[in-house]
Amino acid sequence: MADFVESAKNFVNSAVSRTSWEAQKQLRVRGKQGEIDKLMDQRHQLLDELAQIAMTQYQQGTLSDPQLSRVCAGIMELDHDVKNREVQLQDIKKEAFTPEQPVPVTDYSPPPFTPPSSSAASKPPAGPGYQGQIICPTCGNSVRANSLYCRSCGARLR
Numbered sequence: 253m254a255d256f257v258e259s260a261k262n263f264v265n266s267a268v269s270r271t272s273w274e275a276q277k278q279l280r281v282r283g284k285q286g287e288i289d290k291l292m293d294q295r296h297q298l299l300d301e302l303a304q305i306a307m308t309q310y311q312q313g314t315l316s317d318p319q320l321s322r323v324c325a326g327i328m329e330l331d332h333d334v335k336n337r338e339v340q341l342q343d344i345k346k347e348a349f350t351p352e353q354p355v356p357v358t359d360y361s362p363p364p365f366t367p368p369s370s371s372a373a374s375k376p377p378a379g380p381g382y383q384g385q386i387i388c389p390t391c392g393n394s395v396r397a398n399s400l401y402c403r404s405c406g407a408r409l410r
């Protein structure tokens with residue numbers, strides 16, 4: 253009987269120490285996760301800064317790296333596309349219901365996003381008959397006709 257009481261006591265003791273050990277572990281996990289989150293925040297801020305520096309240099313024409321220029325051109329073009337969509341969005345919101353007029357049919361689907369690429373293999377078909385594409389005078393790649401910047405080389409198109 254004494255053995256039973258003793259082992260029951262030990263069981264309770266080990267259960268308590270296990271609980272506090274688990275609590276300690278939870279605290280350490282949360283603390284470490286907090287440290288990681290803080291570092292990731294700092295990393296994001298520096299990445300934003302890096303992007304800002306590159307974008308500024310690109311807009312000033314002092315960015316010499318072609319790969320960075322291409323990414324910057326892609327961002328500029330997306331910004332341009334977003335602005336267009338925002339104007340279109342405001343136009344749609346302003347539309348009033350007029351029963352005698354048919355609903356204007358417009359293509360609202362966003363254009364497919366082509367990630368910046370320098371490889372000739374991913375070039376869209378170019379040449380006469382291909383709608384909505386023009387040839388970049390700087391690098392010869394085809395770009396969307398309404399593009400402000402070439403996605404291949406970053407040159408300003410108009």
Ligand SMILES: [Zn+2]
Pocket residue numbers: 388389390391392393402403404405406407
């Ligand atoms: Zn180009």
